[in-house]
Amino acid sequence: MTLPGVLLLDGAGPEAGLLAAAAAARGHQVHAATTAAGYADYGPELKGLLAGRVVTDFARPDRALDEIASYARRRGVGAVLTVNEYLTELAARLCAELGVPGNDPGRARAARDKAAMAEAFAAAGVRAPYTVLVRDKAGLRSALADPRVGFPCVIKPLSGAGSAGVTVVSGSAGAAAAADAARAAVGMYDVGGNPRVLVQAYAAGTEYSVESLTQDGATTHLAVTRKQVTGGPKRVETGHSLPVSLPPAVEAAVYQEVEAAIRAAGIRHSASHTEVIVGGDGRCAVIEIGARLAAGQIGVLIQHALGIDVWAALLDVALARPAALDPTACGYATVRFVTSPRAGRLTSLCGFPKTGPGVPFVRWRAAIGGTVDEPGANGHRLGSFVVTGPDAAEVEGRADALLRRVRIRVEPAPENTGQVRPARTSAIAP
Ligand SMILES: Nc1ncnc2c1ncn2[C@@H]1O[C@H](COP(=O)(O)OP(=O)(O)OP(=O)(O)O)[C@@H](O)[C@H]1O
Numbered sequence: 502m503t504l505p506g507v508l509l510l511d512g513a514g515p516e517a518g519l520l521a522a523a524a525a526a527r528g529h530q531v532h533a534a535t536t537a538a539g540y541a542d543y544g545p546e547l548k549g550l551l552a553g554r555v556v557t558d559f560a561r562p563d564r565a566l567d568e569i570a571s572y573a574r575r576r577g578v579g580a581v582l583t584v585n586e587y588l589t590e591l592a593a594r595l596c597a598e599l600g601v602p603g604n605d606p607g608r609a610r611a612a613r614d615k616a617a618m619a620e621a622f623a624a625a626g627v628r629a630p631y632t633v634l635v636r637d638k639a640g641l642r643s644a645l646a647d648p649r650v651g652f653p654c655v656i657k658p659l660s661g662a663g664s665a666g667v668t669v670v671s672g673s674a675g676a677a678a679a680a681d682a683a684r685a686a687v688g689m690y691d692v693g694g695n696p697r698v699l700v701q702a703y704a705a706g707t708e709y710s711v712e713s714l715t716q717d718g719a720t721t722h723l724a725v726t727r728k729q730v731t732g733g734p735k736r737v738e739t740g741h742s743l744p745v746s747l748p749p750a751v752e753a754a755v756y757q758e759v760e761a762a763i764r765a766a767g768i769r770h771s772a773s774h775t776e777v778i779v780g781g782d783g784r785c786a787v788i789e790i791g792a793r794l795a796a797g798q799i800g801v802l803i804q805h806a807l808g809i810d811v812w813a814a815l816l817d818v819a820l821a822r823p824a825a826l827d828p829t830a831c832g833y834a835t836v837r838f839v840t841s842p843r844a845g846r847l848t849s850l851c852g853f854p855k856t857g858p859g860v861p862f863v864r865w866r867a868a869i870g871g872t873v874d875e876p877g878a879n880g881h882r883l884g885s886f887v888v889t890g891p892d893a894a895e896v897e898g899r900a901d902a903l904l905r906r907v908r909i910r911v912e913p914a915p916e917n918t919g920q921v922r923p924a925r926t927s928a929i930a931p
């Protein structure tokens with residue numbers, strides 16, 4: 502019997518690579534829809550296992566939909582998956598077009614465009630920070646004066662990701678610059694020039710994400726993840742750890758909001774990653790939802806801590822087969838992201854961990870000699886590594902110790918000379 506083909510919308514990145522490898526290992530032909538530039542960045546392993554590809558332009562989604570659908574029909578594609586946040590709406594539309602399991606295309610924008618998300622959450626009664634869509638200076642002034650917003654507040658782009666262009670603003674003085682930063686953070690396939698930004702009430706508390714899989718509208722939560730995030734105006738993730746056990750009443754409240762958010766975003770057949778902030782009173786605010794597996798190696802954490810084969814499970818969901826979601830291990834895993842303390846040119850690196858016992862995954866992505874940024878968005882990560890083991894405190898301690906050993910040297914880049922501090926070697930603790 503010929504197995505259905507599996508199509509990845511964008512095969513870039515470690516998560517897509519693992520998914521492609523899992524599908525190929527099960528005997529599926531794996532296809533990728535990609536841009537020309539995106540394909541050039543695929544590694545040899547991924548290129549080697551692809552049965553075919555369709556080159557398209559994701560910035561023109563209607564055309565991309567037609568091109569990918571006709572390719573998929575020709576090649577017997579029976580499952581469509583993406584781990585690219587920017588393509589989840591296109592994935593839902595494509596699934597509907599092909600008649601394969603997928604999310605509700607009529608609601609899929611709510612998991613991508615944060616203005617649509619805020620509207621969908623408000624309509625469904627999901628607890629989320631009060632949000633105002635601002636088009637111009639007058640709109641910004643009136644949003645800042647709205648007592649439902651207050652200070653601090655958060656100014657963010659509509660369709661951003663990776664914390665790019667998100668600023669926590671403590672007073673009206675910084676708001677115009679924050680709005681400019683949000684406008685400048687153009688999404689991966691956006692053409693830019695969108696004058697609108699979001700002004701959002703600040704939710705105080707501890708940040709978590711909930712990793713879930715929904716099949717035929719029934720949701721299983723795989724794990725709650727604690728997020729390490731920098732303080733200050735730019736909130737950049739420095740690590741994730743799982744599984745977290747919340748007090749039962751808090752967990753129930755979090756799951757209730759997450760499930761409401763999943764329904765509001767039309768998630769019927771896919772992974773989701775829902776970010777929440779739990780306040781001191783145990784109440785939870787949903788910051789955002791993505792109709793995809795979490796990025797930042799959270800899939801690897803789930804696999805190692807809980808023994809769930811998330812890649813196989815994602816495939817099963819996409820193919821409408823029963824997915825094995827019960828944990829087969831009860832360990833703990835954490836990832837640390839390495840960032841540069843300042844912008845400049847990376848001249849040396851030492852002490853970055855290697856894979857070995859308890860360190861199942863490492864990824865270094867910055868080139869020596871290349872420019873690096875101070876952490877203002879997740880894209881500024883230089884590398885990451887995962888630590889896993891049976892005991893949470895030991896795993897956290899080991900991850901922190903490994904991070905302290907990482908040394909980089911960053912010199913002023915020629916174009917930045919005069920704007921950055923002189924070169925010095927520094928530890929890269931978050
Ligand atoms: N309303 C809010 N209240 C408090 N903190 C917030 C709020 N909105 C955003 N943040 C902080 O800013 C970070 C980035 O915001 P958000 O998740 O909306 O952006 P993003 O670009 O989608 O990020 P990512 O893709 O990294 O998840 C959050 O993880 C959180 O730390």
Ligand SMILES: [Mg+2]
Pocket residue numbers: 664776789
């Ligand atoms: Mg986020």
